Amino acid sequence: xxxxxxxxxxxxxxxxxxxxxxxxxxxxxxxxxxxxxxxxxxxxxxxxxxxxxxxxxxxxxxxxxxxxxxxxxxxxxxxxxxxxxxxxxxxxxxxxxxxxxxxxxxxxxxxxxxxxxxxxxxxxxxxxxxxxxxxxxxxxxxxxxxxxxxxxxxxxxxxxxxxxxxxxxxxxxxxxxxxxxxxxxxxxxxxxxxxxxxxxxxxxxxxxxxxxxxxxxxxxxxxxxxxxxxxxxxxxxxxxxxxxxxxxxxxxxxxxxxxxxxxxxxxxxxxxxxxxxxxxxxxxxxxxx
Numbered sequence: 001x002x003x004x005x006x007x008x009x010x011x012x013x014x015x016x017x018x019x020x021x022x023x024x025x026x027x028x029x030x031x032x033x034x035x036x037x038x039x040x041x042x043x044x045x046x047x048x049x050x051x052x053x054x055x056x057x058x059x060x061x062x063x064x065x066x067x068x069x070x071x072x073x074x075x076x077x078x079x080x081x082x083x084x085x086x087x088x089x090x091x092x093x094x095x096x097x098x099x100x101x102x103x104x105x106x107x108x109x110x111x112x113x114x115x116x117x118x119x120x121x122x123x124x125x126x127x128x129x130x131x132x133x134x135x136x137x138x139x140x141x142x143x144x145x146x147x148x149x150x151x152x153x154x155x156x157x158x159x160x161x162x163x164x165x166x167x168x169x170x171x172x173x174x175x176x177x178x179x180x181x182x183x184x185x186x187x188x189x190x191x192x193x194x195x196x197x198x199x200x201x202x203x204x205x206x207x208x209x210x211x212x213x214x215x216x217x218x219x220x221x222x223x224x225x226x227x228x229x230x231x232x233x234x235x236x237x238x239x240x241x242x243x244x245x246x247x248x249x250x251x252x253x254x255x256x257x258x259x260x261x262x263x264x265x266x267x268x269x270x271x272x273x274x275x276x277x278x279x280x281x282x283x284x285x286x287x288x289x
Contacts (some may be wrong), residue, residue, distance in 0.1 A: 005039035011047040031055040035181035065236040066174035081264035082183040095259040102258030160220035167212035170235035178248035
């Protein structure tokens with residue numbers, strides 16, 4: 001996956017290129033890239049979008065460092081085998097519980113209590129989350145009355161709740177981009193269900209209290225005039241510094257592997273990469289040109 005910003009994306013002489021304001025071209029091997037994140041300041045020609053669709057490269061329009069996901073093009077990264085793999089895990093009660101228990105273990109650093117249903121684990125998780133909010137409020141000296149907000153009326157929430165909502169929105173943006181790039185369905189969740197971004201919420205919750213929520217409390221403690229903007233900038237810088245996007249996709253694979261079923265083999269009839277990797281005489285540990 002690559003990020004592009006402040007450039008005109010076009011097809012010149014048959015090549016997928018980015019042209020900056022000085023006219024310098026940068027060639028992008030679009031056929032060997034799974035996903036291109038288009039940050040603010042980019043313009044894309046019809047020819048470039050068509051070529052990306054033909055070679056199966058996903059185009060995603062995002063905010064800086066992925067703090068927002070505005071739209072996505074043809075999901076070239078999605079394959080039916082991965083979608084069926086995800087669906088099989090979600091539809092089987094036993095497999096789904098294994099995945100949920102793994103999410104719990106990763107998030108809280110200890111195995112989930114034995115013989116608990118998903119609903120019971122969700123309740124235990126909720127209690128631990130509320131306690132975590134209280135501890136963070138105490139650490140940063142923020143007055144805390146609980147997680148209270150109205151999605152339809154931003155102004156009803158106090159400053160700290162506005163900061164948390166802005167921070168989680170940023171995390172959902174970059175997580176949805178990762179889910180799409182990995183070839184999975186955002187709507188097929190395990191803990192969350194029935195929402196367009198259920199799986200996004202599942203994965204984002206694993207990272208939430210190690211990244212964006214502490215940033216939200218830190219900014220709320222300063223009583224900012226524009227909490228939404230300051231949180232968004234802080235999340236952007238954090239995502240870039242911690243390389244968050246690179247961590248999310250391996251986490252998705254790790255969580256789903258807890259189901260214990262074989263990962264799908266690539267179908268023989270699947271379309272290969274438009275620009276295949278050059279043959280190598282060595283193993284994976286060797287570098288060749």
